[in-house]
Amino acid sequence: xxxxxxxxxxxxxxxxxxxxxxxxxxxxxxxxxxxxxxxxxxxxxxxxxxxxxxxxxxxxxxxxxxxxxxxxxxxxxxxxxxxxxxxxxxxxxxxxxxxxxxxxxxxxxxxxxxxxxxxxxxxxxxxxxxxxxxxxxxxxxxxxxxxxxxxxxxxxxxxxxxxxxxxxxxxxxxxxxxxxxxxxxxxxxxxxxxxxxxxxxxxxxxxxxxxxxxxxxxxxxxxxxxxxxxxxxxxxxxxxxxxxxxxxxxxxxxxxxxxxxxxxxxxxxxxxxxxxxxxxxxxxxxxxxxxxxxxxxxxxxxxxxxxxxxxxxxxxxxxxxxxxxxxxxxxxxxxxxxxxxxxxxxxxxxxxxxxxxxxxxxxxxxx
Numbered sequence: 001x002x003x004x005x006x007x008x009x010x011x012x013x014x015x016x017x018x019x020x021x022x023x024x025x026x027x028x029x030x031x032x033x034x035x036x037x038x039x040x041x042x043x044x045x046x047x048x049x050x051x052x053x054x055x056x057x058x059x060x061x062x063x064x065x066x067x068x069x070x071x072x073x074x075x076x077x078x079x080x081x082x083x084x085x086x087x088x089x090x091x092x093x094x095x096x097x098x099x100x101x102x103x104x105x106x107x108x109x110x111x112x113x114x115x116x117x118x119x120x121x122x123x124x125x126x127x128x129x130x131x132x133x134x135x136x137x138x139x140x141x142x143x144x145x146x147x148x149x150x151x152x153x154x155x156x157x158x159x160x161x162x163x164x165x166x167x168x169x170x171x172x173x174x175x176x177x178x179x180x181x182x183x184x185x186x187x188x189x190x191x192x193x194x195x196x197x198x199x200x201x202x203x204x205x206x207x208x209x210x211x212x213x214x215x216x217x218x219x220x221x222x223x224x225x226x227x228x229x230x231x232x233x234x235x236x237x238x239x240x241x242x243x244x245x246x247x248x249x250x251x252x253x254x255x256x257x258x259x260x261x262x263x264x265x266x267x268x269x270x271x272x273x274x275x276x277x278x279x280x281x282x283x284x285x286x287x288x289x290x291x292x293x294x295x296x297x298x299x300x301x302x303x304x305x306x307x308x309x310x311x312x313x314x315x316x317x318x319x320x321x322x323x324x325x326x327x328x329x330x331x332x333x334x335x336x337x338x339x340x341x342x343x344x345x346x347x348x349x350x351x352x353x354x355x356x357x358x359x360x361x362x363x364x365x366x367x
Contacts, residue, residue: 028092029053030214031077031182036086038072038238046072048238050086054216059208061217061225064235065261070218073235074184077216079103090182101130103182106175110187112167114159120146120170121155127178145173148207165196172207185217189224201227222262226250234258252294259306266312266351268305272297285349290322309354314341327351 031054038047047069054060062070075081077088079100087094095103114123124145128138146152149169159167168188175183185204189197205228208215219225225232226246233243234257241255253259256267270284275298282289282305289305297303318324327343330350339355 027055030056030058030091031216032087032089033073033077034087034089036073036076036088037084038069038076038081039084045084046238047076047083050238050240052233052240052243054214055230056214057212059205059215059217059228059230061219061229061232062235063219063222063225063232063261065220068235069238070220070233070235071186074186074216074218077182078105078107078184104180106178106180106183108168108171108175108183108185108188110190112159112171114167114170114174116159119156119158120151120162123159123170124155124174124177127174131178141177141179145177148176148210149173149203164192165200168192168200169203172204176207176211176213180213182214182216185215187219188217189219189221197224198227204228226262232262234261236261253306254295256304256306259304264309264352264354266305266307266309266349268307268349270303270305272299272301272303275299287325287345307351309340309352312343312351312353314343314353314355 031052033050033052036047036050037045039045046067050069050073052073062073064070072081076083077090077095079095079098082096087096089095090103115126118126121142124142125138128141133141142155143152146155149172151166151169151173154162154166154170159170162170171188175185188204189200192200201224217225217228229246231243231245232249234241234249236257242249242253242258244252249258249262253262259265260267268284268289270282270289272280273283273288274281275293278293280291280293280297280303282291282303284305291305295303313319313321314329325345327345329341330344331342333340334357336357338357341353341355343351343353345351
């Protein structure tokens with residue numbers, strides 16, 4: 001069987017990448033993390049040497065596995081945790097001396113954190129009462145928040161009379177009702193089922209676009225981050241590996257961790273044998289593979305090749321591909337709209353490929 005791997009990229013190996021600068025020249029970032037370290041026991045750093053900037057009006061997602069430091073960063077920004085060292089600024093001002101209630105930040109938690117004894121309207125009104133707005137202003141803003149989250153007519157219900165998605169809408173409305181300059185969301189959709197989670201992703205994105213508020217969002221779900229974000233900061237062991245738009249992270253991952261974590265990927269280790277502009281040739285177990293460079297490398301450098309499963313073509317006869325080699329099908333998994341096909345290329349490596357599902361697709365790949 002001939003396989004053609006197209007669209008492969010090379011990712012440089014090594015330590016974590018520095019966070020990218022946030023905005024056009026001359027426009028200061030709205031949120032800044034500068035040289036932030038955080039330790040709970042004085043020995044182990046859960047966040048280390050972190051630099052990150054967020055543009056005003058941006059939807060930035062902190063993405064990473066459990067324990068990577070993303071929620072800790074959100075809690076430090078909210079004021080619920082204190083950095084061990086470094087500076088956090090909002091609108092150019094250090095916030096270390098400001099308690100959470102004085103930072104003008106709305107926060108949405110995974111467990112909603114609604115008051116069960118209060119109605120929807122009373123939950124939405126609570127932040128306004130704390131800020132001593134007069135009753136007329138409170139009523140106006142509550143109605144505006146209800147319209148924004150599409151819950152008009154629900155103001156007299158209590159949280160236990162709502163579905164999970166409706167409760168999350170109330171939590172979002174409460175975070176926005178006092179018109180904060182910054183909204184933080186910590187895995188707000190984690191407790192919802194898949195279809196409702198997808199619906200809420202688009203709802204949150206719609207609300208963000210309609211208001212233009214700055215949002216910092218935490219999740220471990222790659223698809224969720226790709227759907228919702230202007231940019232994504234990929235966390236790994238307390239560091240940021242790469243900050244970029246979803247498209248750049250998917251097409252041009254700069255680190256092997258990013259290539260593995262963002263979408264499915266096949267990672268092959270090899271050594272550069274030639275460089276020609278944006279392209280290079282890499283020797284992998286005796287096989288020569290042409291690849292697009294997304295990180296600096298020179299002849300002789302060890303690199304990782306990232307090959308997306310959907311960019312590996314399977315055919316029973318040779319075709320016109322830059323990279324082509326013999327392989328054998330080892331396993332086929334049916335997943336509705338596509339097949340996952342595992343192939344063995346010689347003795348060196350296995351590749352995970354993705355084939356669109358259609359009538360006869362099993363026969364096309366030897367099923």
